Amino acid sequence: MGVGGDAPGFFTSRLSDGIAWARKWSLFPYPFVTACCGMEYMSVSAAHYDLDRFGAAWPRFSPRQADMLLVVGTISQKMAPVLRRVYDQMCEPKWVVAFGVCTCTGGFYDNYATVQGIDRIIPVDLYIPGCPPRPETVLDALMKLQAKIQKQRHPLIGAVRNAGASAS
Amino acid sequence: MTDATGENPLIGRLREQFGDAIVETHAFRGDLTVVVVPERYHDAARFLRDDPECSFDFLADLTAVDRLKLKQKPRFEVVVHFYSREKNTRIRLKTRPNSDAEPSVQSLTDLYPAANWPEREVFDMFGIRFAGHPNLKRILMYEEFSGHPLRKDYPVNKRQPLIEERPVPDDRLGMTF
Numbered sequence: 001m002g003v004g005g006d007a008p009g010f011f012t013s014r015l016s017d018g019i020a021w022a023r024k025w026s027l028f029p030y031p032f033v034t035a036c037c038g039m040e041y042m043s044v045s046a047a048h049y050d051l052d053r054f055g056a057a058w059p060r061f062s063p064r065q066a067d068m069l070l071v072v073g074t075i076s077q078k079m080a081p082v083l084r085r086v087y088d089q090m091c092e093p094k095w096v097v098a099f100g101v102c103t104c105t106g107g108f109y110d111n112y113a114t115v116q117g118i119d120r121i122i123p124v125d126l127y128i129p130g131c132p133p134r135p136e137t138v139l140d141a142l143m144k145l146q147a148k149i150q151k152q153r154h155p156l157i158g159a160v161r162n163a164g165a166s167a168s
Numbered sequence: 169m170t171d172a173t174g175e176n177p178l179i180g181r182l183r184e185q186f187g188d189a190i191v192e193t194h195a196f197r198g199d200l201t202v203v204v205v206p207e208r209y210h211d212a213a214r215f216l217r218d219d220p221e222c223s224f225d226f227l228a229d230l231t232a233v234d235r236l237k238l239k240q241k242p243r244f245e246v247v248v249h250f251y252s253r254e255k256n257t258r259i260r261l262k263t264r265p266n267s268d269a270e271p272s273v274q275s276l277t278d279l280y281p282a283a284n285w286p287e288r289e290v291f292d293m294f295g296i297r298f299a300g301h302p303n304l305k306r307i308l309m310y311e312e313f314s315g316h317p318l319r320k321d322y323p324v325n326k327r328q329p330l331i332e333e334r335p336v337p338d339d340r341l342g343m344t345f
Binding site: 049078080081084110111112113115116120122151 | 207308
């Protein structure tokens with residue numbers, strides 16, 4: 001029953017849903033832009049495709065003020081510690097979106113210089129394939145991320161957890 | 169553009185100056201290539217810059233080739249592209265370091281400051297040392313990187329991550345494209 005413990009009661013689950021609703025409509029992205037995908041990101045965030053419709057328009061160029069890390073472009077081995085530090089500097093709750101095939105798997109940069117997918121460095125919530133992805137794909141991904149946030153449990157104290165994930 | 173002997177006059181002039189030090193030449197429609205022995209490489213670059221007939225005052229590019237898979241000896245070849253702003257001509261100067269194990273040639277940084285970063289890149293990628301370079305250290309790869317990635321014997325799949333990697337999901341392992 002309700003207020004304490006891990007079992008979600010009526011009150012805490014309503015509260016969690018409310019927080020999720022607020023969070024999914026006010027994502028503050030941190031664009032970690034390293035390569036050509038950045039052009040596509042600019043296109044998505046500009047007026048024509050308009051990320052502001054989803055409440056995710058205002059890029060915060062400080063990781064401490066952001067809750068959605070958009071990794072846009074190839075990540076080299078030399079850049080990996082920087083990305084890791086930016087991720088560590090972000091406050092919970094935070095979500096990571098891998099934008100473009102280079103961030104998903106390394107893409108065609110199957111070589112000595114490139115990280116073969118950023119999930120080797122930081123946990124990723126959403127993968128957007130494409131080289132570069134179409135703006136429509138990005139909008140679709142954003143809606144999927146919103147759906148994912150809505151499904152997660154948002155306790156007042158403690159980390160955000162996936163719905164249905166075990167309490168441990 | 170050839171003289172009476174059928175040779176390009178610029179190459180003829182270099183041959184006159186350096187004689188046996190020239191290993192090989194090639195000329196096709198103004199595309200000139202001269203291969204010199206490494207001992208005279210620096211002299212040849214200086215001559216190309218200072219001689220009034222040549223006056224190649226612009227170092228356009230400096231790179232290298234690993235000829236391991238071509239089974240040619242010596243293994244490495246340093247390639248320099250010069251351009252003459254005055255005469256609007258180009259020439260390619262090549263040299264092959266004698267040692268395959270520790271390849272080394274003279275640096276051109278005293279003649280052309282523009283050679284500084286390209287020589288560092290060649291050192292980084294091929295491990296060719298440039299004697300007399302003021303700051304010969306890696307320029308693209310990180311200091312912790314071991315080996316030289318553009319050498320033909322560097323394994324294609326070899327990765328040297330700077331930070332510890334997270335375990336990758338099983339379905340991603342062993343995937344080939």
